[in-house]
Every structure is written in structure tokens, then in C-alpha cells.
Amino acid sequence: xxxxxxxxxxxxxxxxxxxxxxxxxxxxxxxxxxxxxxxxxxxxxxxxxxxxxxxxxxxxxxxxxxxxxxxxxxxxxxxxxxxxxxxxxxxxxxxxxxxxxxxxxxxxxxxxxxxxxxxxxxxxxxxxxxxxxxxxxxxxxxxxxxxxxxxxxxxxxxxxxxxxxxxxxxxxxxxxxxxxxxxxxxxxxxxxxxxxxxxxxxxxxxxxxxxxxxxxxxxxxxxxxxxxxxxxxxxxxxxxxxxxxxxxxxxxxxxxxxxxxxxxxxxxxxxxxxxxxxxxxxx
Numbered sequence: 001x002x003x004x005x006x007x008x009x010x011x012x013x014x015x016x017x018x019x020x021x022x023x024x025x026x027x028x029x030x031x032x033x034x035x036x037x038x039x040x041x042x043x044x045x046x047x048x049x050x051x052x053x054x055x056x057x058x059x060x061x062x063x064x065x066x067x068x069x070x071x072x073x074x075x076x077x078x079x080x081x082x083x084x085x086x087x088x089x090x091x092x093x094x095x096x097x098x099x100x101x102x103x104x105x106x107x108x109x110x111x112x113x114x115x116x117x118x119x120x121x122x123x124x125x126x127x128x129x130x131x132x133x134x135x136x137x138x139x140x141x142x143x144x145x146x147x148x149x150x151x152x153x154x155x156x157x158x159x160x161x162x163x164x165x166x167x168x169x170x171x172x173x174x175x176x177x178x179x180x181x182x183x184x185x186x187x188x189x190x191x192x193x194x195x196x197x198x199x200x201x202x203x204x205x206x207x208x209x210x211x212x213x214x215x216x217x218x219x220x221x222x223x224x225x226x227x228x229x230x231x232x233x234x235x236x237x238x239x240x241x242x243x244x245x246x247x248x249x250x251x252x253x254x255x256x257x258x259x260x261x262x263x264x265x266x267x268x269x270x271x272x273x274x275x276x277x278x279x280x281x282x283x
Contacts, residue, residue, distance in 0.1 A: 003032070008247075011025060030075070056240070096137045104259050107122065119260070120259065221276065221280075226274075233282075245275065
């Protein structure tokens with residue numbers, strides 16, 4: 001997240017200074033490459049960068065700036081290829097492409113049969129399918145396509161079910177104010193925090209309830225003020241000022257189909273802080 005945000009900031013600084021100095025845009029490409037390697041979700045921010053940069057190029061006519069896109073693609077693809085080659089060399093055999101990204105999307109469109117998680121959240125579908133197919137990438141993708149077709153037919157045939165599914169999935173991610181910070185800080189074996197302080201903060205205690213209540217109010221304040229600011233200033237904002245908003249919107253669309261998890265929304269909430277602060281100041 002830090003690397004991705006640095007990439008956004010460097011690009012905006014570069015555009016603000018009318019395309020000078022060039023090293024800022026190159027460094028932005030390096031930062032977003034590292035961010036993608038650590039977490040593929042950074043690709044959403046990269047797409048937002050490319051959209052804003054494309055508008056800037058059309059406005060200024062400086063087509064050389066599109067080299068940023070080329071540099072980012074080359075570095076991302078090259079580094080991922082290099083990592084696979086390195087692990088293949090150390091393991092003594094080729095590393096395949098895994099279960100494939102489609103399995104994550106199919107999982108994100110499934111009801112969660114574990115019962116206590118929201119629709120579209122992790123249910124082990126990607127690993128189970130990969131294992132069932134003998135860890136064969138092509139066979140796994142083929143099975144995922146068949147399962148995807150079944151889910152799309154279910155959605156098309158039952159609009160009420162579809163509406164309820166996506167409402168619950170969206171609410172469970174975007175309105176969950178803790179972003180799973182308390183859930184993650186649990187001992188995996190016992191399901192309980194490991195220290196008395198962590199237990200007071202993370203477990204079902206009065207302090208935890210107060211923290212969640214405060215985080216819920218704070219989250220609501222940021223989203224409401226941010227949305228108000230974007231609407232209130234919609235006729236005056238420049239394209240560069242909409243870069244974080246584009247990333248948030250892209251993330252919203254992506255999370256409709258991807259594996260659900262409120263933890264994934266944290267980076268978009270951090271971007272919304274900008275608009276929330278601006279909206280609060282305007283009010």
C-alpha cells in the first residue's frame with residue numbers, strides 16, 4: 001500500500017510540474033511494479049494511473065509519457081517471469097501458473113457454505129479445485145469456467161437472489177469498519193488473542209465493542225464527507241484530483257466479482273481520507 005500510494009503521488013507531482021523531471025514518472029513505475037509484486041491488487045491503482053495519464057497526454061500532446069505504461073508492463077511481467085524461473089531453478093522443475101486468477105473470481109461469486117462468512121468470501125474453492133485437477137493449471141481453469149457458467153445462470157435465473165447476494169457481499173466488505181484487524185490478530189490454534197492486552201482489544205469485551213462503535217462512526221464520517229465533497233466539487237475538480245476516486249471506483253467494481261474480504265478495502269478507505277478531510281473542511 002505504501003509503495004502504491006507513493007507511485008500515485010510521484011505521478012501527480014510529475015504532472016503538476018508539467019512533465020518534469022522525468023525520473024519521477026520512472027520511479028512511479030518502479031514503485032507500482034514492486035507494489036504489484038507484493039499484492040496484485042495494486043493493478044487497480046495502476047489502471048487508475050493509466051487513465052489519468054492518458055487524459056493528460058491527450059490534453060498536452062506529450063505522447064512520450066505513455067512510456068510509463070510500457071515501463072510498468074515490462075517490469076511487472078519481467079519480474080514475475082524472473083521469480084518463477086528462480087523458484088523453478090531452485091526446485092529443479094518448472095513452476096506452473098498455479099490455479100489461475102479465474103478460480104478467485106468464481107469463488108467471489110459463490111455462496112459461502114461455511115455458514116458464518118458472507119457471500120463471496122474465501123471458501124477454499126481455488127485450492128480444492130486445483131487439488132481435484134491434479135494441480136494442472138489448464139484443467140483447473142477449464143473446471144473454473146464451467147463453474148462460472150453455472151453461477152451466471154443462477155444469477156440470471158433468480159434476480160432476487162442475485163440482488164441479495166451482491167448487497168450482502170458489498171455490505172460485508174465496505175461497511176465493516178475494523179477491516180478485520182481484530183479478527184486477524186487471533187491465535188490460529190486457539191482462536192483467541194495471545195496476550196491479555198490483545199484479548200481486551202480483540203476479543204468480545206466492552207473495550208472491543210467501544211472501539212468497533214468508534215471505528216464505525218469514523219468510517220461513516222469519512223465516506224459521507226468524501227462523497228459530499230466529490231459531488232459538491234464535481235464541476236471544478238481536475239482529472240488529477242480524481243485519481244484516488246478512480247482507484248476507489250475500480251476497487252468497488254473489482255470486489256463485486258473477486259474473493260470478498262473487508263481487509264482488501266483498507267487501501268481504498270485510506271484514499272478516501274483525502275476526500276473526507278476536504279469535505280469536512282468545506283462543510
